[in-house]
Amino acid sequence: MQTLRRLAPQIVTLLAVCLLVTLFFPGFLDISMSGGRLVGPVIDILKRSAPVALLAIGMTLVIATRGIDLSVGTVIAICGAVAAWAIAGGMGLWAAVALAIGAGLLAGLWNGVLVAVIGIQPIVATLILMTAGRGIAQLITEGRILTFTDPGFAWFGSGTLFGMPVPAVIWIVTGVVMAQLMRRTALGLLVEAIGINRRASALAGVNALVLLIAVYMASGLCAALAGIITAADIRGADANNAGLWLELDAILAVVIGGNSLLGGRFSIAAALLGALIIQTIDTGILLAGFPSEYNLVIKAGLVVIILVLQSPRLATEWYFWRRSVREGPPPATTKEHAR
């Protein structure tokens, strides 16, 4: 019940966006079964939101520790390049997946060490990998677009599991596992503690150092999964364009999910809903028949509206306004203020 209340704004927004799209495109909610797989715009959105949703999972944790991870888009390119390189080199499917995930974890470890051990601001620490990473990815692919034809690896991008597209299954499973890991154990609480006050949490006995590194590694892991999906989807690794600017979409998803950029309380489910909202807007604009040029402006407009509605200052003023309406004019005594 409490979870539902926390998620209410995001669910209402998602439903409103869906309703809006259905008004313009009546067939939006149609789902049919075709050749053992579900087909329909909604399924398509679930599939296409996979990279941003995966990134949003890791980003939520990083932002909860009062950090930010700008490098995830680049890590997608690196992991895609590593996977394609391994497949093209004949190393086999699972070796490729393992290497890609290893690369993601390594990238996360690098970021985590810079942030937690050396104490660099997260935005700068991850900016380093963001700038250098595309160069590294191009180094791996030698500046070309590495293509491969391995049907086993392509399954991660275009396959079907229980009638659902594999990318959708991957992000939903990852999200559920991560959310359970955070909420069924004390891990989530500790992450929040670091975000609210790292010093205090360290004094209270939280191993902030290890936890911070682990959080950045989780973000790297999510980026690696997204990288595998992206590379498998186009059956090739494009070091220049894979995951380009996805970090910004992921941060947006987290913020639309109502998570504060200043750390503390977080909700992975809300961030995932945020990712779905973004993808629904993207797909909806195309389905509704608007020229794709309008895509960004409409998106920016909707984002501003959502952010303004969630603005902390507006919320406070709304609260005081409601209270003053309910209680009548505030008493002139200073008793209320002294509290």
Add this chain to the structure above:
Amino acid sequence: MNPRLLPLYATIAIFLVACVICYIQFPYMLSTRVLGNLLTDNAYLGIVAVGMTVVILSGGIDLSVGSVIAFSGVFIAVMLRDTGLPAPVVFVLLLIVTTAFGAAMGGLIHGLAMPPFIVTLAGMFLARGAAYMLTIDSVPIDDPFYEMLRKAYYLMPGKGRLTLIGMVMLLSFAVGMVIAHRTRFGASVYALGGGENTARLMGVQVGRTTVGIYAFSGFMAGLSGIVFSVYTGSGYPLATVGTELTAIAAVVIGGTLLTGGSGFVFGTFIGVMTMGLIQTYIVFDGTLSSWWTKIVIGGLLLLFIVLQKGLLRLTSARFSGGLA
């Protein structure tokens, strides 16, 4: 020695070392011709980095500038093509639009107490989207006035050409230095970077300053857009993607702390020149691939940040030692 100046000295030292390395390998690199090209090629980046420096000094960030540059190019190209307005009038209109855009973002940041990162991210989408709405094609600019701007240069000794846009960049840095270091607004910017609450207690008008900072960044992005359109001779909505991050990298390499409150506009100039020098070196070498630029810039970023961290620890250790 003033410890605040140390990052600036380190930046200048690294730039000089890079120059020496380049000179040893390619003696022709230290000619005024290369210098002229360096200034011309990095003019738009330098101008936008001036605005970014002021924003970062205040502890904020402006992610919208790359999109604003692209919007500016498209705006100018479309206005010149579809209306009979002379180019200078279009320039003035554009600068008004981009300055107002920046001011609006500053207003949102202050008025709604939202983080600059998110507000300018939305601004980035909006400006890029507005550019798409004007056109999705690359629009050439043929205007006699533009030809004149592009061909205008001052012949330096050694036959190097200091082009008009190179001069505009140098002028922007001069103006930026005066504004940041010699005006009341600049002092407010530094105070704000030191901490919003302290700044307010000191009597800084936080709202007005915040709006001013982002308006200045918007103005600089507009000016940079004009320079970029002169440089390329066209307007293209997909141009200058990611310039905001290059500009931030230049500011950081220039020795400005991303937390705000500490840094120099001149350092950013050296940062832009260092990044340009790396690119020039790769062009001169001919065998290195362009992706090495990114890796080297990433490495430089790391070097500077670790250096700053070390300096900061050193000075704070000295201060606390003095107190004890």
